[in-house]
Amino acid sequence: MRTSWCSESKREDVYRIRIFSAMFPLSGLDIWTGVGKSSLINQVLRKEAARVENDKSGKSDIEKELTSLLNDRFILHDSQGFEPAESDNHKVVKAFIHRRKQKENIGDRLHAVWLCFQVPIPTHGERPLEEHAEMFLREAKNILGDIPIVVVFTKYDRLLTFMRAKRKAKDPEKEAAQYLQKNCVDAIKNVSGDKDILHVEFSSRRKHERGVDKLMELTCNKVTDCFRSWLNSQPSMAVQRWSSRD
Numbered sequence: 001m002r003t004s005w006c007s008e009s010k011r012e013d014v015y016r017i018r019i020f021s022a023m024f025p026l027s028g029l030d031i032w033t034g035v036g037k038s039s040l041i042n043q044v045l046r047k048e049a050a051r052v053e054n055d056k057s058g059k060s061d062i063e064k065e066l067t068s069l070l071n072d073r074f075i076l077h078d079s080q081g082f083e084p085a086e087s088d089n090h091k092v093v094k095a096f097i098h099r100r101k102q103k104e105n106i107g108d109r110l111h112a113v114w115l116c117f118q119v120p121i122p123t124h125g126e127r128p129l130e131e132h133a134e135m136f137l138r139e140a141k142n143i144l145g146d147i148p149i150v151v152v153f154t155k156y157d158r159l160l161t162f163m164r165a166k167r168k169a170k171d172p173e174k175e176a177a178q179y180l181q182k183n184c185v186d187a188i189k190n191v192s193g194d195k196d197i198l199h200v201e202f203s204s205r206r207k208h209e210r211g212v213d214k215l216m217e218l219t220c221n222k223v224t225d226c227f228r229s230w231l232n233s234q235p236s237m238a239v240q241r242w243s244s245r246d
Helices: 037-045 088-101 131-144 156-165 172-192 212-226 228-233 236-243
Strands: 017-024 074-078 112-118 149-154 198-201
Touching (some): 017 131, 088 131
Parallel strands (some): 112 149
């Protein structure tokens, strides 16, 4: 019986997860320094599939499939950032998700969404959620339906550094986790109304890398759970036809 959506093994009954990733920049100068989403995509695909400058203000082709033979479990779709007072991208994203939900072939549908937030630093005047992020989260259930969300808190190393240097924390890891839960995770759950949203702390900074393996595992498990009834109902030939798609 097939119980997993994706695996490291090259089996014919392994499915590729199609993911939409979106970033929500913080207010102020951090909008222009990026939230770390491109680094996340590159680590997941194990190649430079996204340019770091795409984390900054600019355009992305949301329909373009980002793939890699080095990690063929995922198909990623990237969008430009949800910047303050930016309404056009919100409409583009909603239309893209709607189109994908209507696809007849389940392999062409959207299977999961990664929402990327840069961890706000205390005393830096950075808010956990800007207005544009709150707007999307409030509509997320209506927009996505049953498509699972994983929230990715990027540049987590900044928070750990702050806890060590400024707060003189005895246990930086523990205090950073408590801060993240209270000020970020709980805030997102309250706004979205979804108490089951999963989250991952991510950092791509050299010698401080974390989160990418956990993100892939959580995503695979969540998608498998959401599509389990469909997975177990498919005849082997249908599985083979889909898994062999380019």
